[in-house]
Amino acid sequence: MKLYTAQRAPNPRRVTMFMAEKNITQISLVEVDLNALEHKGEVYRAKSPLAKVPALELDDGR
Ligand SMILES: N[C@@H](CCC(=O)N[C@@H](CS)C(=O)NCC(=O)O)C(=O)O
Structure with missing residues (x-):
């Protein structure tokens, strides 16, 4: 999995803080x-039509 941040x-900072708190390391961060x-x-809008991070x-690409 990838987290666009x-x-x-x-x-996105809020999400990465919770990831650190819960020791979630399997998600790759993409700047x-x-x-x-x-x-x-x-390219980004194809992934996230609202054009926001995170x-x-x-x-599976969803
Ligand atoms: N409700 C969304 C809001 C996301 C959001 O507003 N992200 C900001 C960054 S903190 C963003 O992508 N701003 C870029 C823009 O609006 O052009 C969430 O919490 O994920």
Whole structure:
């Protein structure tokens, strides 16, 4: 599984804090560059149409 995140954004930060608290290490973190508007691009929108972080991608692609 992958968690799309952005280091300085509070919403994904909340998720990574809970992951650390619960010792969840099997989820890969993928940094999305909000400053470069990467989340507004076609590639990211195909994964997360609302164009927000965090977004979780399951191993089966959902
Ligand atoms: N309800 C959503 C809100 C996510 C959200 O607003 N994320 C912000 C970062 S903290 C974001 O992606 N902002 C980029 C934008 O709105 O363009 C959640 O909690 O996951």
